[in-house]
Amino acid sequence: MPAILMIDDDTGLCELVAEYLALDGFDFTAAHDGQQGLSLAKAQDYDLILLDIMLPGLDGLSVLKALRTGSYCPVLMLTARGDDVDRIVGLELGADDYLAKPFNPRELVARIKAILRRVELTRQPQTEQNGTLALNKLVLNPNNRQVTCNEQLITLTATEFQLLELLMRRAGEVVSKDELSRAVLGKRLQMYDRSLDMHVSNIRKKIAVYCQDEKIQTLRGSGYLFLPGAV
Secondary structure: OEEEEEEEEOOHHHHHHHHHHOOOOOOEEEEOOOOHHHHHHOOOOOOOOEEEEEOOOOOOHHHHHOOOOOOOOOOEEEEEEOOOHHHHHHOOOOOEEEEEOOHHHHHHHHHHHHHHHHHHHOOOOHHHHHHHEEEOOOOOOOOOEEEEEOEEEOOOOOOHHHHHHHHHHHOOEEEHHHHHHHHHHOOOOOOOOHHHHHHHHHHHHHHHHOOOOOOOEEEEEEEEEEEOOOO
């Protein structure tokens, strides 16, 4: 039974979400301030965290930053509609997705399930026919879910791993943003949604620590292209 932690000071909303998640068999815990939520997240293992940005005391972005120092538990941010800066910062800090308030509880449940499916894919053993992807010094191994560059381990979130794997498998081919969003994020690409761009940006930054050349090229209006000879 997947365990969900919701960190939000809106007790009424937490109760509503708890009712909807119970229908799908989720184990639900709520915390109503940032420090309490952070303490729970560090003390127990959760499958996913719902994190509000506007929290009393320790704000949501601070909670996310503290979490990402040692945990890659999936995080779905809950933001006020129109708070684009907070969303971008949250994605840069390693959030998996975001949902603007007010939201339809059914959409929230769908987003949660999509994220959990991505995480489960990274945990499932792969058959040998998938093979290791090696493009020069960048190596992605689907069997142990590890990525290395110049033999240095690169730690990616489940979402980042799936994005990189798809782009490497299609190296030299332009992959549209809509296709990536559907295949990896489990949703249609929406206008002004920067989540996909931020995930790709995070991948670039992590790879660049060990491999200095540009690997993933943005083709404005088309999508992304992994350059097979760039690493």
